[in-house]
Every structure is written in structure tokens, then in C-alpha cells.
Amino acid sequence: MPFYPPAWVPKLPFDPPDTVSVCDFMLNEEYGRHPLGYSKAPFTCGLSGKEYSSLEVKERVDYLARALAKELGWKMNEGSEWDKVIGVFSLNTIDTLTLAWATHRLGGIQTPANAAYSASELEHQLRDSGAKCLFTCLPLLQTSLEAARKCGIPKNRVYILEMPTEATGGQTTPKEFKTVDYLVKEGSRLDRLKPLEWEKGEGARRTAFLCYSSGTSGLPKGVMISHRNVIANTMQIGVFEKPYRNSKIEPGNQSDYIETVLGLLPMSHIYGLVVICHASVYRGDGVVVLPKFEMKTYLEAIQRFKIVSLFLVPPIIINMAKNKQILDQYDLSSVDIIFTGAAPLGKETADDLQKQHPKWVIRQGYGLTETCTVVCSSSPHDIWFGSSGSLLPGYEARLVTVEGHDIEGYDQPGELLVKSPSVVIGYLNNDKANTETFQDGFMRTGDEAMIKKSPGGNEHIFITDRIKELIKVKGMQVAPAELEAHLLTHPHVNDCAVIPIPDDAAGEVPKAYVVKSPSVSLEENDRMIAREISKHVEEHKARHKWLRGGVEFIDVIPKSPSGKILRRMLRDKEKERRRQQGAKL
Template sequence: MSADETWTAAAAAAAAREYSGDDLPRSSFDESTGIYHSVHQLGKHHRIPTTPNLDTATFVLSRFPPHHQAESRVALIDSATNQRVTYAELHRSVLSLASGLYHALGIRKGDVIFVLSPNSLLYPTICLAVLSIGAVLTTANPLNTESEIVKQVSDSGATLAIAAPECLHKLLSTGVPTIQTSRPSEGDELSIEELISSCDPVELTQSDTTGLIRPSQSDTAAILYSSGTTGTSKGVVLTHSNLISIMALLRWTVDVTKAKKDVFLCFIPMFHIYGLAFFALGLFCCGTTTVLMERYELKSMLEAIQTHKVRNIPAVPPVILGLVKHAGRFSAGGVGDLSSLRRVSSGAAPLGKELIGAFRERFPWVELRPGYGLTESSGAATLFVSAKEAKRRPGSCGGLIPGFFGRIVDVDSGNNLGPYKVGELWLKSPTVMKEYLGKREATVETVSGDGWLRTGDLCYFDEDGFLYVVDRIKELIKHNGYQVAPAELEAILLAHPNVLDTAVVPVEDEEAGQIPMAYVVRAGGADELTEAQVIQYVALQVAPYKKIRKVGFINAIPRSAAGKILRKELVLQANNKHQIINSKL
């Protein structure tokens, strides 16, 4: 029996055993293969479909509530205007827009559609309509510069752009035909809103008369741009099979965490895999209601929670930090009643033990459940099934979800490592991307010939198969031959009452190779916090080689839309300043 057959058989045997979610699982590590597997099973209602001729939109729409419920059940609520969209209205909008894109604009299977917009009630309709006719979705941050947008449009091969009115000017130099999302106040330009209102909500079927060729699971569904595990931004090619798989797994997570009746809050950007998979597509498979924010802002988020009795927030670490540091000051003004809140999940970046502890102390009635995922894995790969699991393992990102296999690989030898041994995390699942668009070498470096995704993250599993992220391999600071993890130092600094936010980066040093430098955002009223105090605070809690050697105070830590620290900007700034100082000595 081959190694692959061995671990597949082990996984099947584990999947056959029921797991309640409230008891600690048995070890998921197979010593004979060095492979970790999920201890959870998918029930018959959550199995990943294997039908070849199935597309993402058809899968999602088929899981909408039945017709007699869809007319009244609310799918989306705009937090700013209180406008509501029922499942029936959403379904009709998707069919109308798909017809308009196909018949009025001539969009065909394989055409790449570039979407540039903040979150809106129209965003899910656009995504589902594009995917339903076999076109390929590529999304971007509306805050991107014109040059960044031109590069993505060119690299993806987009033939049509859909943009919010305020973003139109960034697309002028691309030369790509552009349609805006909402009706213009002046002029007769076509819009997405007009296409929806003017086209009949009739399902397009594959036939000789229409010429429609429906997509299959193996076809490309989306090209999402990610920094990847190495190098610059690359187009992550996800198939319909990838997205359908993550949708099926999301349905399982919502059911198993008893969140099906929750009201969710969305401020995670839908152009990111986290927002796209969860809010623009996935939650509609579960029949839940989502309160939608255009973008994250703390006070607006607290108002939305209070007004709409939100129970569940998929978030990122900066949001959780904001709740811990700031939420209390709004209560006196009548804003900030979070009594409805029951669950907060976290992804996109590691969540330190100190921040987890502070959140649970501040909000003891809320279940905090960190998770782990990547664009290259179509989103989530690990989670906590129960609050009990999460509380007993602070600092962990949870266990592998069904269908996922993991390895911890020694960076030097390439050997598989057992529990508590730190190495690079490799993942295998039906959600792993097809490739990096047009970058064969980068694809080969990231996805092995037998389908293992090299994540670029240093991690370890404990004896029960729960994952802990140490740091990015390429972000480790090499100090006098020792490896220093920025995330560890950041977690310590965030526990300081006078530190609002922080990032630790390497600074080049002739003697030590690199030294750790901390950029710190002072908390309000903490202007007296000094570099010496910060250095001493960390030095008392770490080994000598891990000590912070320099501190810079700034107004805000640069972060991506998903909450990840933009370290390259800080590294460039730190090393430039260091060189200037040295040149003056």
C-alpha cells in the first residue's frame, strides 16, 4: 500500500467515527506516514459533490431556502440604510444579471470580469451572476492605486470591468470596457442596477439556441491576487471545484458550531478570499442573515451589532484588538451594547495568546474561535468546533476541517515532524488552488506534484492535532544565528496597556546580521511611553537574543484589507533610517 493510500485509509477510518465536538479528540497524527488528518466527519448533508458538470453559482443557489420561505427570509441588510434583500429577491437579481451579462454584453465562458468595488448589496449578485455563465471573477481592493489596478487587469486578461462609481477613474487607462454598479445621476451609461431591472429573471440553460456552455467543476472560477508564499503578488487560480468544496465545508462549520440561526456581520472585504468565500457566496448556502458594512469602522460596527442584534462576527486580529482596547469607551454614549454577541472568529493573521486572554476577560460571554487559512487553500483550513476546545488551547488556530490533511516539514531535511516540532506547514485538500496564473515556476515551488500546498508558515501541531502558527518563514529575524519570530514579540507588546498596536521587523546590522525593531502605536494618553521602556518591557519576558533593539513610534501600523501587517513597507522604512544614521556616525 502506498503512503497516499495509507493516510487516505487512516482518514477514512477516522471519519467513520462520530465526534461530538465537546470532548477533546483523539490524536490525528499517523506516525507511520507523518501526516495529520481531521478527526471530524462530514455528514451526508454536507458531502462535497463530485458531479463534474456543476458550477459554484448553481451549487449556492440550489441551497437557498425553499420558495415559500425565500420570499420572507432576509439574506442581506445594509447597515447604513437598513435596506433588506430577501433570498427570493437575491435569486431573481442573479438570474436577471446573468441574462444581461450574457445577452446584452456578450460575456461568455472563460471571459475574465474585473470587479472593483467596496462591499455592497450588489456584490454577491455580481459574483454569482458572473460565475453562473462560466465567466471568471477577479477582484481587487478599491484602495489600490491606478498602476496596481492596471497591472492586475493586464495580468488577469480581463475583458470587462465592473466598478463602483467612485472607482471608475482608476480604470480609464486600462482601455477595458467598464460598467458601473449603480445608475449614474447624469448621462445614459449602462449600469449593473439597470441590467438587473431590465432583464427577465429567467435561468439560462445550455442549449443550441442560447449557445450557453455551462462551466464544470474543473473550469477556472476566480483569479484572486495574493502575495503568495513567496515573492510579489500573484494570481491564485481557483476552480469551481475549489469553491464548491469550501462552500460545502462552510455549511458544515455553520451547522456544527450551531450558528445557523445567527445574524452575521460582514465588514471583511468581499474582494478578499475571506469575504468572498464566507459572505459573497458561502453563507447563502446556510440560509443565514448577513448585516453588511461597506468597510470596517469600530463605532459603526458597534452600532450595527446593537441595532441588528448581531450574534456572529468573522473578524481579523486588528478588529479584536480594537474591541479590547476601545469598545468600553463607547458604552457611556449609548453605543456598544454587545449583549447579543455570541461568537467571534478570527483569521487572515495570527492571534496572540495575550490578546486572546484579554478578549475573553473583557467579553466572557462571547466565544472566540481563531482559525487558519490562505487564499491558496480557498480560505479556511482549521477551526475550533467548540468553545471548550478553544478555551483549553489558547494560541491555537484549531484542528483541521474535514477533507484536509497536514504535514509539518523540517525546513532543512524535508522530513515530516511529529507533535510539538516546528516546521513548515503543508496542506492537502480539494480546496487547494490549481496554480498561480502564468507563473509555472512559482506554482511548482508552492504546490508539489502530488498536490501538497507549501504554506510558507512555520507551525506545529500538538498531540491532539491542534495547529499553532509560529510565524512566516520569510519573516523570521536572523539575529546572531538565532531565529526570532516577530509574532511572538508583537503578542508581548500588545499586552502592554500603553501600546495600541505594533509590528516587529528586521533591521540590517553588520555585527548581528539583523536586529529586531518594534514599530509602536501609543495608546491614547500614553505620550510618555519611551523607547527604553518598551525595550525593557520585552527584555524581561524573553531570551536575550529575542530582545527588541530599536523602537519607532508611528501613528498607525500599515495593514492590508485583511488585517495583515504590511511588513515590507516598515522594513524599507526601518533599514533606510538605519543606513542614514550609520552614515552620519
């Protein structure tokens, strides 16, 4: 049984175009973008207040594209997009999207990397993507140089995205590195570039962003996101939210409603990249950019810039709910909406925050890198805590049983499958994962869901469990297989399995079950061995991948006859232990 958006959701005004780049779509008004001259500044630094108007951003994109073409020897309309891959490993800056759109202006690809990555993790992404250069920021420069050197990117192909001194600890850019500002000035003196010459369908075939995701299982994979994918979800989000935004237009005002939103979440993550940086800017909103979460700086930015919409993840919302006395020290009267995604928000947490701030509209959405972000979202007119909302326009969904049979009714769990123009091209160089994930036009999400009817009569999607093995730590993905492969390199580990366990602050954290190597003597202390194993992860992996759930030793890892680790058995064991401990308390 197929499921569709509710009847109240408007249709897309036109099919997402497949002959234009993301750059042209975002910076030209002919595709429905809010008029450039009447939009807010797309990106404002939340620390320094520095910003460029929409028209200035368009000019900077053009100049930067000219400079990149000369600097890297790239010619318009020649070669493949895979010859023009730019790596980005940076905290958020007001020029991060300027760089992305300049790359697209040349027909190239941007591959954004998680700013929490270690040098070896960054090296893997740069090597796998075929990045020809790397843009970074001063706080991450040394990690960038190490990774670039190991994968053959010369030092003169490492560039700097500038940040305010408040974010760099007072550091200034070393003279041997070129900055985005330097390249923009260089480009202003160069000849204009030819326009991109794309035939029908090229926007749907050409990769714009190569983001890395764990997919439904296994190690991180490059997700090929086309120009049309980004364009489609940008349009879908805008159309879905238009009825509520229209309701906020004052009587007699003929112009569209625009507002200021928070740009705190990483621009390397698909949530920050598309929902905040594309959908918000397309409809004329201004994004206040912060490089990382610090409660004081975050609250000061809301107060200073009168931010209306807060795009957050559950750990930040939990922090807010538990620190009402801190929030009360700031003027947060401008806030109207909180939107949360990347991981489920518990109904209890939403209730707590709603009691503290009854005027705030608390919304939740659900999406994946493989759907180029939002699949469903709560409408401000139909909030139902615990739900991930209703399907966006242009989506079709199915629920299927383990045997692959369609579920025909409500309140029955099954794997969620979705179809949309925003569903991505596929995984880079991974036919097996593509075959498993993309079938008959649908994307298998690997998530168990139920469809329920809200009191208002609309169909809502509830994500009930994770079929896939992915662990979500503060909204960031951790693949158990990646940690297991690394743990097996430790001399004390004979076999292992990694599962998620609940955590109040992070949502989930990894826990390792380990079978000790026969070489471990009886005299060796389990606590010391566990610490050595945890340290082995901490020395090689990003902080969100650390074993904060601990290390537990067992005699054997449960596996199927085919050798597949039965992680659900370990999760059930953990749940039962927690239940018993709770009963004892």
C-alpha cells in the same frame, strides 16, 4: 506522518460536485443549500437597511446574467472562461455577490481587486487577468477610470455597483454610467439564457475567481480558484460547524439554526469572499454588509440588526479590547461568536477581550487564498487561545523539515503542507511558482506550524512562524519583493530589503533597510532622505504598503552566495534591538 480532522468532525455528506457552477450550487436547493424561502435575506445594507430576499437575489442574478450577455456580446457555452473576465474594484455592496454569481451563470470569471489599490496596482491586475470590463463604486470611480484607460478598457465598459448615499458622500451616479440596477431591469426584458453545459470535471478545471496573492514568495500572482474549490470549502465550513449550530436549535424546533452575521471584511479578500459571502449564505444566514470599518457604524449595526457572529481580523479585536468604554455604550447582547482570521490573534488580546465579555466565544481560523480559505478552525466546544484550531473535513496535513522529511510527532515545528478539494488550480501563467507551491497533491503553505494535542484530546494547529516572506498588515498581504523593486527605482537607493516589524494596531508593518546610493552627498540629512524614500512609496502604493516601520540605513544588505536576501538576519537584528530597548525601559 499525515494528520487528519479530529474524530468528532463529521464527514462531508457527498463529494463536492464538479459539474456545476458556484451560481447553481449557491442558488439551488438540490446541493444541500438551506431552503431559499426559509433563509434570511442573504445581504442587508448595514447603513440603509436595504435588502433582497434569497428568491429575489436568485431572480436578480438571472436577469443580470442576461443583461451582461447582451451588453458584452457573450454567448452561452461558447469560448473559454478567459474570454469572460469581469474586474471588480469596489467597497462592499449588497450586489457584489449578485454580480459574481451572474458572471458564473455565464461561465465567466470574476477578479476582485483590493479597494485600497492605487491606479497602477489596479491596472496591473486588470491587464494581467485580461478583464474585459470593470465594475466599481462611486468613491473609487476616478481611480477605476484611470486604471481602465491605461489598460484599454473603454469608458462604456465601466459600470457602477450602487451604494447608499451615506457611503458615497451624497454623490449620485453620473448619467453616462450604467448601474447594476439598470442592467437587472434590462435583463428582465430579455429572453432566458440556456443552461451551462458542463461535462464531468469541468467545475474543477474552470476558474470562477481570480484572486491575487503573494503566494509563498515574490510579487502578487493571480490565483485560479475553481468552482469546485469554492463549493468544497463552503461545504467543509458548514459541516465543521454543524455540531455547534445544532446545539443551538431550541427543543421541538425541526428547522436548522440560522443567524445574522457581520459582512464588514472586504469581499475582495478570500476570507470575506468565501467564509462570509458563501459559507454563511449557503446555510441560510443573513449577512449585514458594511463598506468599511468605523467603530460607531460597526457597533450601531450590531445593535440594530442583532448580529450574532462577528467575522473580524486582529486589528479590530485589538481596537475593541482597548475601547471597552465605547463598547459599553451599545447593546451587544446578541453577539455569541467572534471569529478571527487573516493574521494571528495574540493570546493576550484574546484573554483581554474574553475578560470583558466572558459569554463571547472567541475563535480563530487559518487559511490561504491558495486553499480557497479555511484549513483549520477552532471549534466553539474546544477553544484554545493561540491555536488556529483543528483541520476541517476533507483535509490532510503534513509537517516537513527543511530537508523535506516528514515530522512524526507533536510539538515539533515544520512547514505545513495540506491536501484538500479546496486547494486551488494554481497560479496564472507562473509555472515556477506552481512547481514550488503545488507538489504531489499537496500545497506548500510556506508557514511553520506545530501540531499539539489540546486538553480535550484534539489535535490543534499552531502557526509558529512564517517561512514565506509575506508581510500581513491588518490581514492584507504585502510582498517585500514588490516594495524592494519599487524602492530601487529611487535615485538615493543603491540596495534594500524590506521586513515586517510588530505593530499593535496593524499586526505588522513594513520596514526598509536601505543602502544609500554613492551619489548621495555626505551633507545630505539622513532624516530628510528617509522621508523622501517613504514618500516615494506613499505616492505609488496602497496605504497598507507604506513604510510605517520606518527606513534604516545600513552599509550592506545580507545575502546568500546565490544573491538571495537573508531577511531573517535583519529580522533577528530587529528583534535583538527591541529586546535591548525593552531591557533598558
